[in-house]
Amino acid sequence: MISSRSKKNILIISTARSDFGLMKNVIYGLQKIKKFNTKLLVTGNHLLSSYGNTQNEIKKLFKKNVIYLKTINILKKKDKYKFNFNSKELLNILKQEKPDLCLLMGDRYEIMLLSSFISINEIPIGHVSGGDITSGSIDDNYRHAITKLSSIHFAESNKSVKVIKQLGENKKNIYNVGSISLEAIKKNNYIDKNQIKKKYDLDFKNKTILFTLHPLSNQNLNNNFCKKIFKLIKYFIKKFNVNFIITYPNSDPGNHIIIKEIKKIRNNKNIFVIKSFGISDYLSILKCSEFIMGNSSSCVFDSFFLNKKSLIIGDRQKGRGYLSTNMIQATYSTSNIRKNFSIILKRKTRIKKFKTNDYPSDKIVKVIKKLKFPILRSKNFVIK
DSSP: OOOOOSSEEEEEEEOSHHHHHHHHHHHHHHHTOTTEEEEEEEOGGGGOGGGTOTHHHHHHHOOSSEEEOOOEEEEEETTEEEEEEOHHHHHHHHHHHOOSEEEEESOOHHHHHHHHHHHHTTOOEEEESTTOOOTTSTHHHHHHHHHHHOSEEEESSHHHHHHHHHTTOOGGGEEEOOOHHHHHHHHOOOOOHHHHHHHHOOOOSSOEEEEEOOOOSSHHHHHHHHHHHHHHHHHHHHHHOOEEEEEOOOSSTTHHHHHHHHHHHTTSTTEEEESOOOHHHHHHHHHHSSEEEESSGGGTHHHHHTTOEEEEESSTTTTOSOOOTTEEEEOSOHHHHHHHHHHHHHSOOOOOOOOOOSOHHHHHHHHHHHOOSSOOOOOOOOOO
16 A cells, blocks of 8 residues: 655544643644644544543644544453454445554554554554553553554654663664653643633632543453442542533443443532543643542643642553652552542642743654655564
8 A cells, every 4th residue: 555656645643632632743744844734543442422522622622634533442242352353344434534644642452453453454554652662551552563564653752762772673763752741731722720610610729639540451450440439529529519521431441340440429519520531621720639540641741741640549540751740659458548549738839940842742743754655564573
């Protein structure tokens, strides 16, 4: 499918609120390059009402050059999980668009599935945020698999570059572009508490905790822990007179258990449940909250760059960088979470300023603009 056209087709893929919020500035940048025909392929959780229909945010920002691929998610059948994936529709999209490069981000299983299908159809892949480490979850496996299927790598740190090299990738194809999370935070259009209250009917009179829990890789632990953590939330509300804003989990296996527990407590007057805010409003709400709690990457990256306190639960984000004095790492123990909740609620936030005018999206666009097409997919495993 590699083309010799003078104007090259770039297809950027987004499957969830997490990658779109970070990649939208890259999309803007590439769409401005006249020698590229850049389109956005939207699929996965974006199209599911159970995850907040985040496609609506995309429709507001991008009026054209957007393709919607329905039906790519994970389904539970008894105790097994399977992909629900319309490969025929995707193949038709690839045949019609004839991409010279597909650009995708992260470590989601949907992205791994798509990258495998794209690779089979001989289309080069550019991968953003490869080389990260989250040894407490299965995401590392997906992320590294995507790295091996990709031709161009956009890493966020020297540590990530080193990991990509260890996977046998040629250093000539690895670019350290910096933190795309910091850029999203710096460029975000924030709304204040009054706007948030009007839009979502959220009240910040009490100290407010933003809470997101994603499924754990160990399903036995996931089952037991989910019941404990939501009982703890009711305990914290009663003891400390705080509010909780709870967002829905991602679509990993076991998420139905978390959603079931959320529904049990959502009628509490101190609990506000929103499936998805979209990245812009989410960051605004985090900025207005007392601290963030859970096992989302937002507990590491977003809290770090926004100077917010963070109570990280469990080992899902183990291996991530950016840990600071505003963060506390708790175990899965009920007593440990209680203890650390009390500590972080009383702790004062320590402010650190982050200055940058050299944005990752600009670097990614600059690299792609200078790439020589067609991009070669065949590569040797580099042994040091």
